[in-house]
Amino acid sequence: MDLKSNHTPVLTDSAAPINITKSRLGVHSSLLPYSPTGTTIPHGMLLTIPRKKAGFLEDVRSSGWLDAMKSSSPPPRKITKDVSHGFASSEADSSYFSWLLKYPSALTSFEQITNYAKGKRIALFLDYDGTLSPIVDNPDCAFMSDNMRAAVKRVAEYFPTAIISGRNRDMVYEFVGLTELYYAGSHGMDIMCPVKSTNKQKQDKEVNLFQPAAEFLPMIDEVFRSLVETTKDIKGAKVENNKFCASVHYRNVDEKNWDLVGQCVHDVLKGYPRLRLTHGRKVLEVRPVINWDKGKAVTFILESLGLANCDDVLPIYIGDDRTDEDAFKVLREGNKGYGILVSSAPKQSNANYSLRDPSEVMEFLKSLVLWRSNLAL
Numbered sequence: 001m002d003l004k005s006n007h008t009p010v011l012t013d014s015a016a017p018i019n020i021t022k023s024r025l026g027v028h029s030s031l032l033p034y035s036p037t038g039t040t041i042p043h044g045m046l047l048t049i050p051r052k053k054a055g056f057l058e059d060v061r062s063s064g065w066l067d068a069m070k071s072s073s074p075p076p077r078k079i080t081k082d083v084s085h086g087f088a089s090s091e092a093d094s095s096y097f098s099w100l101l102k103y104p105s106a107l108t109s110f111e112q113i114t115n116y117a118k119g120k121r122i123a124l125f126l127d128y129d130g131t132l133s134p135i136v137d138n139p140d141c142a143f144m145s146d147n148m149r150a151a152v153k154r155v156a157e158y159f160p161t162a163i164i165s166g167r168n169r170d171m172v173y174e175f176v177g178l179t180e181l182y183y184a185g186s187h188g189m190d191i192m193c194p195v196k197s198t199n200k201q202k203q204d205k206e207v208n209l210f211q212p213a214a215e216f217l218p219m220i221d222e223v224f225r226s227l228v229e230t231t232k233d234i235k236g237a238k239v240e241n242n243k244f245c246a247s248v249h250y251r252n253v254d255e256k257n258w259d260l261v262g263q264c265v266h267d268v269l270k271g272y273p274r275l276r277l278t279h280g281r282k283v284l285e286v287r288p289v290i291n292w293d294k295g296k297a298v299t300f301i302l303e304s305l306g307l308a309n310c311d312d313v314l315p316i317y318i319g320d321d322r323t324d325e326d327a328f329k330v331l332r333e334g335n336k337g338y339g340i341l342v343s344s345a346p347k348q349s350n351a352n353y354s355l356r357d358p359s360e361v362m363e364f365l366k367s368l369v370l371w372r373s374n375l376a377l
């Protein structure tokens, strides 16, 4: 199939279920071909590929992209007083305080959350960057702390836990380093689930893979190389190959050159009508135009866990980025669970609660463990 053509390909039709690739751990998953054989996708999770609208790509300066780039990641704010306890001494604090009324802290509302969770099975979904690890200048060095790793490990002993990241799955798997979790990389387009089996040996070695954008792999690879080439002279620009998406970082680029970064990305994208652009924190992300996002990944994982559409299941998703909004939306719209936004600055969100930063995320995870282990007594 000509991946560059403007034809809308049919990845599947509603009568034909998509397949999930199966592979074994131990073989680097990026070396595994996408195989049309495997487990059937849960019912209701079929893919559609919307056509990109004509005129989608416009000049970066005239279309507001530069504004979007500027506002993509507000600088971290120091909060002078503990606003969660009602003290606000600056204008910024007071706007954060009013924002908290709409998105209450998940820590101060912990009792409310656990009251609702009583008798329910919690499923936990965690974003990586900005949620489990602090935002740092070099994406290759966004390590999570050992304490955070221990907290995630512990919480996963009580609740099924998934990491849902924009990163290459192998990279986030390496950063987190816990085999017992579900991992969804490339904004949910690369899902790895541990195989449920009574055979311990098999359980350790086998995983299920689901890659709804598998056929875009050569295209993304090509785009990644073009982006590296076109941005190579922009000081500080960094292009990351996230397997089913390519990310162009401009955090370390002088602000006067941001429009140049945006223009380079738009110019490359012009040749690829089946790819689109999304904004993350000081990063432009190029990804396939498929109807799949972190929200779909959450639904997929819940289905594969046998936890979808169950009244006694409470999914909780914690994330900090725009791409996490798709997951918050799924949980909010179906009244299915809780979204928790990690942010120290007020922003509009589909989440129900908030946490200020990764250290509060860790506190929340520890509180869940304590609550759950007390219930077991």
Ligand SMILES: O=P(O)(O)OC[C@H]1O[C@H](O[C@H]2O[C@H](CO)[C@@H](O)[C@H](O)[C@H]2O)[C@H](O)[C@@H](O)[C@@H]1O
Residues within 6 Å of the ligand: 127, 128, 129, 130, 134, 135, 136, 137, 138, 139, 140, 142, 164, 165, 166, 167, 168, 240, 242, 247, 249, 251, 280, 281, 282, 283, 285, 321, 323
């Ligand atoms: O979905 P996530 O796990 O939050 O991943 C989103 C992107 O995170 C990474 O970039 C962001 O974090 C970097 C390290 O702190 C920071 O330098 C960068 O400015 C942020 O955009 C990651 O590098 C991207 O590939 C992910 O898509």
